[in-house]
Amino acid sequence: MAILTKEEAQSILKKVIGFSTADECIATLGGSEEGNIRYAGNAVSTAGAASTMSLGVSAVYGKKVGTATVNEFDDESLKKVVQRAEELAKLAPENPEYMPVLEPQTYDESPTFVEATASIDPMKRADMVGKSIAISKQQGLESAGFLNNNTGFRAMMNSKGLYAYNKSTNVSFSITIRNQEGTGSGYVSNSFNDVNKLDTGALSSVAAFKAKNSAGARAIEPGKYTVILEPLAASDLVSWILRGFDARSADEGRSFMSKKGGGTRLGEQLFDERITIYSDPTNPDLPSATWDGDGLPLKKTTWVEKGIVKNLAYSRYWAAQKGVQPLSSGGGGRGFGGGGGMVIQGGNSSLEDMIKSTERGILVTRFWYIRSVDPQSLLLTGLTRDGTFYIENGEIKFPIKNFRFNESPIIMLNNVEDLGKSERSGSIMIPPMKIRDFTFTSLSDAI
Amino acid sequence: MDRKDFIRASGLGLGACFLGNISTFAKVIEPEEALRKIDASKKKELADVALNEAKRQGGSYADVRIGRYLNQSIATREKRVQSMASTESYGIGIRVIADGCWGFAATDVMSKESIASTTALAIAIAKGNARFLKEPVQLAPQKGLGEQSWNTPIEKNPFAISVGEKVDLLLSANAAALDNGASFVNSNLFMINEQKYFASTDGSYIDQDIHRIWPNFTVTGIDRSSGKFETRDSLSAPMGMGYEYLSAGQPYTIDGVNLKLFKNRYDMVLDAKEAAKHVQEKISAKSITPGKYDLVLDPSNLGLTIHESTGHSTELDRVLGYEANYAGTSFLTLDKWKSGNFNFGSDLVNIVADRKQKGSLGAIGFDDEGVPSQQWDIISKGILVNYQTIRDQAHILGLKASQGCCYADSWDNIQFQRMPNVSLQANSQKRPVAALIKDVEKGIYILGRGSYSIDQQRYNFQFGGQLYYEISQGKIVGMLKDVAYQSNTQEFWNSMADVADKEDYRLFGTFFDGKGQPSQVSAVSHGSATARFNGVNVINTARNIG
Numbered sequence: 001m002a003i004l005t006k007e008e009a010q011s012i013l014k015k016v017i018g019f020s021t022a023d024e025c026i027a028t029l030g031g032s033e034e035g036n037i038r039y040a041g042n043a044v045s046t047a048g049a050a051s052t053m054s055l056g057v058s059a060v061y062g063k064k065v066g067t068a069t070v071n072e073f074d075d076e077s078l079k080k081v082v083q084r085a086e087e088l089a090k091l092a093p094e095n096p097e098y099m100p101v102l103e104p105q106t107y108d109e110s111p112t113f114v115e116a117t118a119s120i121d122p123m124k125r126a127d128m129v130g131k132s133i134a135i136s137k138q139q140g141l142e143s144a145g146f147l148n149n150n151t152g153f154r155a156m157m158n159s160k161g162l163y164a165y166n167k168s169t170n171v172s173f174s175i176t177i178r179n180q181e182g183t184g185s186g187y188v189s190n191s192f193n194d195v196n197k198l199d200t201g202a203l204s205s206v207a208a209f210k211a212k213n214s215a216g217a218r219a220i221e222p223g224k225y226t227v228i229l230e231p232l233a234a235s236d237l238v239s240w241i242l243r244g245f246d247a248r249s250a251d252e253g254r255s256f257m258s259k260k261g262g263g264t265r266l267g268e269q270l271f272d273e274r275i276t277i278y279s280d281p282t283n284p285d286l287p288s289a290t291w292d293g294d295g296l297p298l299k300k301t302t303w304v305e306k307g308i309v310k311n312l313a314y315s316r317y318w319a320a321q322k323g324v325q326p327l328s329s330g331g332g333g334r335g336f337g338g339g340g341g342m343v344i345q346g347g348n349s350s351l352e353d354m355i356k357s358t359e360r361g362i363l364v365t366r367f368w369y370i371r372s373v374d375p376q377s378l379l380l381t382g383l384t385r386d387g388t389f390y391i392e393n394g395e396i397k398f399p400i401k402n403f404r405f406n407e408s409p410i411i412m413l414n415n416v417e418d419l420g421k422s423e424r425s426g427s428i429m430i431p432p433m434k435i436r437d438f439t440f441t442s443l444s445d446a447i
Numbered sequence: 448m449d450r451k452d453f454i455r456a457s458g459l460g461l462g463a464c465f466l467g468n469i470s471t472f473a474k475v476i477e478p479e480e481a482l483r484k485i486d487a488s489k490k491k492e493l494a495d496v497a498l499n500e501a502k503r504q505g506g507s508y509a510d511v512r513i514g515r516y517l518n519q520s521i522a523t524r525e526k527r528v529q530s531m532a533s534t535e536s537y538g539i540g541i542r543v544i545a546d547g548c549w550g551f552a553a554t555d556v557m558s559k560e561s562i563a564s565t566t567a568l569a570i571a572i573a574k575g576n577a578r579f580l581k582e583p584v585q586l587a588p589q590k591g592l593g594e595q596s597w598n599t600p601i602e603k604n605p606f607a608i609s610v611g612e613k614v615d616l617l618l619s620a621n622a623a624a625l626d627n628g629a630s631f632v633n634s635n636l637f638m639i640n641e642q643k644y645f646a647s648t649d650g651s652y653i654d655q656d657i658h659r660i661w662p663n664f665t666v667t668g669i670d671r672s673s674g675k676f677e678t679r680d681s682l683s684a685p686m687g688m689g690y691e692y693l694s695a696g697q698p699y700t701i702d703g704v705n706l707k708l709f710k711n712r713y714d715m716v717l718d719a720k721e722a723a724k725h726v727q728e729k730i731s732a733k734s735i736t737p738g739k740y741d742l743v744l745d746p747s748n749l750g751l752t753i754h755e756s757t758g759h760s761t762e763l764d765r766v767l768g769y770e771a772n773y774a775g776t777s778f779l780t781l782d783k784w785k786s787g788n789f790n791f792g793s794d795l796v797n798i799v800a801d802r803k804q805k806g807s808l809g810a811i812g813f814d815d816e817g818v819p820s821q822q823w824d825i826i827s828k829g830i831l832v833n834y835q836t837i838r839d840q841a842h843i844l845g846l847k848a849s850q851g852c853c854y855a856d857s858w859d860n861i862q863f864q865r866m867p868n869v870s871l872q873a874n875s876q877k878r879p880v881a882a883l884i885k886d887v888e889k890g891i892y893i894l895g896r897g898s899y900s901i902d903q904q905r906y907n908f909q910f911g912g913q914l915y916y917e918i919s920q921g922k923i924v925g926m927l928k929d930v931a932y933q934s935n936t937q938e939f940w941n942s943m944a945d946v947a948d949k950e951d952y953r954l955f956g957t958f959f960d961g962k963g964q965p966s967q968v969s970a971v972s973h974g975s976a977t978a979r980f981n982g983v984n985v986i987n988t989a990r991n992i993g
Contacts (some may be wrong), residue, residue, distance in 0.1 A: 038964050040769045044579040046861055047572060048551065048965075096527065122575075144771035146964040176772040182780075187772075252631065253669040255674055256992060368775075369900045373911060373931060375988035376502030376676060381909050381931070383902045404900075404907055404933065410992045441986060442933050444907035445778065 001033035002051040003118075003153050006165045012055070013157035019082040022059035024101045025159040029055050032152035035122065037129050040144040042137050044129065047122070058103075059085035064092040101158040105297050107290040110166075110282045113298040114194040115167035118151040125149065128173075132204040136177050139208050145175035149195070156295055166289035171195045174424075176386065177207040178447075179215055184399075185447050186210025187366055187386035189232065191426055193287055210365060210387035217399040219443055220390060224416065226361035227438040228354050228391070231425040233384075234344075234433045236367040237409040240380060242277070242342055245303055245329060247312035247322070256378045256410060257312065264312060271307040271413040276345040279300040285424050286339050292328040293423055294394065301327065303342075307413075324387060346422035346431030354418050354434045356394040361434075363389040363396060367405070378408045383444050402447075403440035453535040481517045481606035481640060482532060487596070489653045494646035496559045497541045500566040506543040506573070507567070508586060510647040511813060513539045514858035517640040519606060523617045524633045525625065531610060538858040541566050547571035547583025549839075582981070587849045589818055589839035591650020599658040601689025601807065605638040605856075608690050616662075617769065620719040623963055624666045628693035628722035634664035634719070635956065637685070639791070639970075643815075643858075644775060651817040659808055659970055660692055661685035661958050662715050668726030677729040677928070679722040680913050681748050683713045685873020685956040685970060687810045701977075704923065706894070706914075708745070710953050711806060725914060732926040734989055735915070739982045741890035741944075742932060743883060748873070748893045748912045750955020750973040756936040757798050758869040758973065760905035761825050763834040763843070774962050775903025778936070779831060781843075789831040792940025797872040798826035802851055807972035808956045809868035816862065818851035825869065837864045856967040863963060870974035873949040880947045880977045890918035891930060891985065896955070898931065908935045911988070929989040939980060947976035970974060 004012070008129050016027040031053030058067045059082065066088025070081040129147055136143035140418045149171040157163045172249070174189035186207035192198050229237075250257035250264035252398050280300040281288045290298050294316060313329035314322065353367050355363065356442050370382035384402045393399065420432035494511040501509030516536045522529040538555035539562060550573025554565040566903040595648050605613075617634045641657040664683045670676065686692050688711075696712030707714075744752070764770055765777040783789040802820035804810055811820050816838050825833050836844060837853040855862035884892065895913025902908070915927040934942075956972040 020612070036965060039579075040771060041581070041767075043581055044576050045769060046549070046551065047576060048553075048861070050553070050859060093528070140770075142768065144768060148965070174772060178768075178771060182776070253671060253674070254631065254667050258674060258676075260672075262671055365831055368903055371898050371900045373898045373909075373988045374929070374990065375678075377992045379988055379990050381898065381900045383900070383907065385903055402902065402907075404902075404909060406909075406931075406986065406988065408990050408992060411990065442907060442909075442984075444902040444904075445935070446902035446904035446906050 002053045002290040003030070003031050003151055003167065004031060009153065009155035009165055010157070010163060012078070013155060014161070015075065015083060016057060016078050017157055017159055017337040019079050019407060020086065022061055022086050024060035025082070026058045026101055026156065027055065028054065028154070028156045029222040030152065030154045034122065034148065034150045035125060036146065036148040037125050038146050039129060039133065042133050042143050044433065045410060049122070055081065057081050057085040059089040060098070061089050063096065063098040064089050065095055065098060066090070066092050073347045096157065097317045099320065101160050102162050102295045103160050105291070105295060107164060107297050108282050110287045110290050111284060112166060112168035112193055112287045112289060114169050117149060117171050117193065117195040120149045120171065120195060128200045131201040132175055135201060135204040135208055140211070141177050141179055141208055141211050143175055143204065145173070147200070148172045154289065158295065158306055159329065162295045164291040164295050166291070169193055169287065171198055173198055173203065175204055175207050177204065177211040179211050180218050181215070183447060184211045184213070184215030185386045186214060192424070214387045214399040217388070217401045219401045219446070222403055222442050224437045224439055226358060226434065226436045227239045228351070228358065228361060228363045229433045229435065230351070230363070230365055231430050231432055232366045233364040235425040235428050235430045236370060237380060237412065238344060238430060239428060240372070240378060241409050241413070245313050247314045248318045250312060251322070256376060257309070265311050266312055268309055269307050270309050271304060272416040273307040274416050274419055275304055275307050275413050276302070276409055277304040278343050279341045280343060281341065283343060283429070286341065286343065286429050296326060296328050298328055305377060306425065341427065343429040344422060344431065347419035348368065349418050349420045351420055351432050354420060354432065355391055357398060357418070358391045358434070359393060361391040362400065363391055373406065378410050380409065381406045383446070404442045404444060405439060406441045407439045453795045469932065480535065481519070482604070484642065484835060485515060485535070487644065490644040490654070491646065491652050493539065493557060493559070494644065494652065495623055496562045497539070497566045498646060498648050501541070501543045501570060504545070504567060504570045506545045506570055508544040508648055510542050510645065510816065511539060511990055512855065512858055512862070513644040515642040516857055517606065517642070519638045519831055521610065521613055521617060521636045522633070523614070523621060525621055525631065526618065528614055536857060539565070540858040540861070541569045541853065542861060543569045543573055544584050545570045546577035548573045548577040548580050549584060550574070550576065551861040568846050583841045584839050587838045589649055589816065589838060591851065592653065592817065593650065594652045595623045595813065596654040598656040599810065600693065601658050601691035605658065605660055605690040606640060616715060620664060620715045622722040622943065623716045624723040627720050628668070628727055629723040630669040631664045631667040632664060633717065637661040645813065645815065645817050647817050649817065653813045653817055656810055657811060658689055659685060659687055659958070660690065662693060662713060664715070664719055664722070664725055666719060666722040668730060670730045675730055677726045679725045679729065680895060681715070681718055682709060682913070683715065683718065684747070684954050684972070685808060686806055686954065687808045687972070688806050702879065703884065704880070728926050729754065729928055732928040733917070735927050735985060735987050737985055737987045740985050741887045742979065742980045742983045743887060743890055743892045743918065743977060745892070745894040745977050746953040746955055746975045747895050748910070749975050749978060751896050751899050751957065752908070752910055753869060753871055753973040753975060754957055754971070755901040756905055756908055756939065758866045758971070759871070760936065761834045762864060762866060763836050763840050764864040766834065767843070770962065773964050778904045778906050784831050784834065787830070790829055790941065791826050791831045791937060792829040793943045794828045795943055795946055796826055796829045796940050797824070798869060799823070799872060800825050800850070800867045800921040802867045804868050804972065804974070807954055808867045808970040809972055814851040814853045815855050816849060816853040818849045823850060835864060835867060840864065854969050856969060860965070860967050865962065865969045866960065866971050868972045868974070871946070871977040871978065873952045874946045876948065878946065878948045880951050883945050883947055883977060883979055884918060884923065885921040886945065887918045888920055888981065891927060892916040892918055892923060893930070906935050907933070908936065929987045931986050931988050933984045933986060939983065942980045942982060943978055944981045945979035947978070949976065951976040
């Protein structure tokens with residue numbers, strides 16, 4: 001019973017708000033059902049399932065807030081949790097950054113829930129994994145992968161009558177296929193709201209192809225190269241930029257979005273004019289909830305247009321300090337944490353076109369172990385992994401050994417040569433990218 | 448009730464926002480509830496329900512973990528508490544072998560009926576997955592130990608200290624940083640208590656009470672005119688200790704080095720004050736000229752390099768390919784170990800795995816398979832001699848028993864191979880750090896945990912730090928910035944030319960080491976004394992984004 005309908009959740013939350021005598025009250029209810037299979041060496045290693053539901057109540061007196069949670073939902077338990085939150089609120093120190101609850105809002109609909117995904121059972125998971133293992137076995141390769149599906153709901157109500165509800169599904173799949181000798185490795189991963197968009201067999205074939213064709217990698221000198229980043233590789237780096245769109249950090253002078261002498265880079269041309277980034281919770285390929293944790297409606301928002309920073313995210317508190325409208329970060333509560341919910345607009349080229357037009361360059365499947373080296377310039381380091389190839393005169397010539405890079409995605413998005421068509425990669429939409437002067441600093445023997 | 452009493456009574460956050468940070472199954476509790484213990488006899492009764500049901504249903508082996516995991520965290524910035532939470536997660540995880548295959552299921556409903564049906568589910572999963580097996584699970588023998596107990600030897604239970612006192616400490620550290628010129632400061636305190644009970648069909652009933660603590664901060668300095676900012680993180684280590692770690696003792700100092708360092712006691716206020724001075728010094732410090740340098744690495748920096756290059760590369764599950772899709776595999780393949788002469792490092796390099804070390808994050812009495820804690824060599828005089836194993840891996844190395852490296856981060860996650868404390872042994876001869884620095888002509892002295900990255904087979908790595916000092920002709924001559932060192936594991940450990948003695952030995956720790964799918968965290972310490980590495984490649988990390 002972890003997934004409640006809009007009406008069922010509303011009925012519980014109404015009771016909770018009804019029990020409250022505080023100045024303000026906010027109640028949140030959420031539940032999820034989750035299942036997974038993990039495999040390695042072409043055999044299932046672990047499998048599990050879990051479900052949970054919980055209620056949180058925040059009672060408010062003035063700027064004093066108390067919060068309590070419960071996972072039992074009979075009337076007596078609901079009364080108790082409200083009382084507990086109220087007792088705590090009365091004794092709490094004032095939170096100087098507390099903002100009063102919002103009036104009721106209207107929210108757009110978003111196709112986050114897909115019945116086919118919600119009805120995945122252990123047999124379906126086993127079948128999907130079976131397809132993947134079969135491809136690996138047929139080709140004499142070794143597969144290790146992870147399949148995970150989740151159905152969840154979130155609802156919130158406050159004492160001013162605001163009510164928000166979202167139900168969503170997600171299925172994620174990742175697979176590493178290696179050859180028996182351990183000299184070649186390929187990887188694919190993706191996630192979708194709709195399981196019908198996930199073809200574990202097709203994705204496994206791509207990983208198998210790369211495992212075979214990345215064997216026998218040659219070493220080439222590190223240095224600056226033109227790179228073609230597949231969508232996964234591009235998202236590995238670009239998602240870091242999106243974490244910098246918080247107005248408060250920029251205003252405080254501790255972000256790459258801060259301006260010399262004070263202020264932010266809002267309105268500045270920070271990237272190549274082909275770069276446009278927006279979030280849209282109703283995008284059918286990347287749907288998400290249309291409200292954030294405060295109950296603010298989420299609408300399509302352009303963050304970067306033709307390379308110019310158009311918006312920064314303002315919490316309700318920081319917006320009030322700065323006299324601007326609050327603007328929630330990220331798409332549908334995905335937040336900027338991993339850059340989720342963002343659409344990086346693409347161009348018209350295909351990956352093949354990009355390779356054809358490259359005189360000398362490197363094709364990158366993905367990056368790995370990426371860490372910030374300097375938050376000021378957003379310099380990142382990490383390595384290529386699971387399929388890195390040398391391109392010469394418009395053709396893939398041979399696999400190459402993995403490189404460590406030291407590069408800032410901000411610099412990278414100023415060195416754009418070409419963009420392909422945007423596609424879903426994990427929790428963002430991003431095109432394959434051709435980038436000049438990408439900095440590789442050393443070689444790795446890792447396969 | 449005054450404000451401090453409130454904080455002690457509630458232990459709760461100041462807003463609804465933190466609710467999103469509480470893990471699945473965890474519930475918010477009052478701090479006093481953390482002091483309540485569940486009687487071992489009650490847990491034995493529940494465990495026996497699962498063990499008997501597993502046997503009745505044809506399981507050839509079963510183990511049960513009844514876990515009560517308590518977390519308390521406090522986050523502050525400048526003069527304000529951002530969030531506080533005390534949470535508890537309580538439930539039972541049941542692992543069985545049936546038809547030669549593992550099965551696992553978990554529940555937080557602690558009735559006997561629920562435990563029996565969860566056991567049945569674990570058996571069903573084992574039998575269902577048996578068709579995917581290549582060979583049946585082989586468990587290294589572990590004799591039943593009867594009823595046992597073990598506690599982290601703490602002096603002060605952090606959960607018995609009022610939240611108000613902890614908040615005061617963090618805000619005092621913040622004030623010390625702000626008073627000394629910091630622009631911003633964020634500070635945190637994490638406390639963990641694992642009350643876990645293990646029982647197996649081998650006849651072991653083990654009750655353990657494990658504590659870990661981690662105080663930390665980041666001080667930020669802003670130079671508005673240049674638009675530059677610098678940060679300095681705390682030089683504390685997460686420890687397997689109680690609140691006594693935070694009782695200010697004398698800082699640890701090194702001859703000729705003007706720094707306040709810490710060993711078994713951490714003075715957070717003093718460190719915050721020092722950090723505020725360091726960020727200002729960093730803003731105007733000299734940017735490094737890239738090239739080859741001799742590095743002198745303090746344990747607060749070297750610990751993470753040991754963790755990534757030595758700890759992870761010797762995990763047997765990685766070597767065998769079980770982590771191929773996530774954390775990766777390892778360059779230390781079985782043939783290298785079998786050869787008996789694989790040259791991992793110079794003959795000064797002695798790396799020891801240890802689950803007993805007092806004050807360490809990995810110290811336990813017994814692992815999550817009921818195997819007693821132990822100590823063994825991994826690298827001996829530079830040669831790879833061993834890995835880290837659990838019961839179903841020991842036979843692969845020809846071992847007669849597990850090395851006790853099994854761990855799950857919660858009752859609802861399945862236990863698997865995790866890293867013990869992996870530490871570099873200090874010099875057995877007397878060798879002070881000052882003497883070590885004196886021998887360096889052109890070098891960099893690096894302290895603190897900074898940026899870190901290593902490839903999926905643990906060859907190529909790059910590490911930064913918190914503080915960098917130029918060493919010229921045996922003397923520390925000034926602060927540097929924009930430093931990162933890049934090397935290859937085998938090359939790096941072969942370049943180790945000197946190491947200080949046990950007087951300088953300190954623990955580094957990492958609280959949230961991630962591995963597995965779904966991902967689980969574990970906490971582990973890495974001890975070392977200051978060590979010297981010759982001719983390591985150093986890059987300049989400064990960039991201009993306009």
